Amino acid sequence: MPAPLLLPREAMEATRVLGYDVPVGTRVFINAWAMATDPEWWEAPEDFRPERFLREEEAAPLADPRGSDFQFLPFGAGRRMCPGMNFALCEVELALASLLYCFDWSLPDGAAPEGLDMAESPGITVRLKTPLRLVAVPNSAVLA
Numbered sequence: 842m843p844a845p846l847l848l849p850r851e852a853m854e855a856t857r858v859l860g861y862d863v864p865v866g867t868r869v870f871i872n873a874w875a876m877a878t879d880p881e882w883w884e885a886p887e888d889f890r891p892e893r894f895l896r897e898e899e900a901a902p903l904a905d906p907r908g909s910d911f912q913f914l915p916f917g918a919g920r921r922m923c924p925g926m927n928f929a930l931c932e933v934e935l936a937l938a939s940l941l942y943c944f945d946w947s948l949p950d951g952a953a954p955e956g957l958d959m960a961e962s963p964g965i966t967v968r969l970k971t972p973l974r975l976v977a978v979p980n981s982a983v984l985a
């Protein structure tokens with residue numbers, strides 16, 4: 842979850858959430874990170890399992906990133922959701938595809954993928970606690 846707390850909202854009318862009264866005008870922070878790591882929705886939420894997002898997997902929960910599945914809101918939801926979402930989704934795919942196409946990637950010093958520390962570091966944006974270090978060997982057939 843890149844932005845753990847979404848942009849602040851303000852309650853437009855008085856309401857009641859989980860037994861708590863929320864008066865009109867209350868500043869509300871949405872903890873999208875907590876929703877994205879809720880064990881009620883996610884099996885072993887702390888584990889790095891990118892395959893859980895493959896829709897073909899029957900066991901995978903529904904997790905569309907476009908703001909309709911509230912257990913996964915990388916771009917937020919509603920009127921304040923990220924206006925750059927479509928651009929970002931294309932951009933990330935293009936950058937990742939280019940890196941994979943142009944370089945052969947490996948872990949340094951014979952490290953094994955299973956040993957990688959995928960723990961997150963909290964903040965306004967989330968990042969890996971331990972930086973991921975990789976060896977990139979240019980693919981000479983492509984970059985020549």
Ligand code: HEM
Nearest residue numbers: 843844847848915916917918921922923924925926928929
């Ligand atoms: C992977 C890349 C990106 C991620 C994960 C991301 C995520 C987010 C999130 C979570 C929000 C808050 C949404 C909410 O509170 O409901 C947001 C807001 C925003 N994003 Fe992005 N974003 C990304 C890329 C971009 C790009 C490329 C642009 C512009 C070209 C952009 C422009 C904005 C703007 C202007 C807002 C504030 C919208 C408002 O004030 O209503 N974002 N983004």
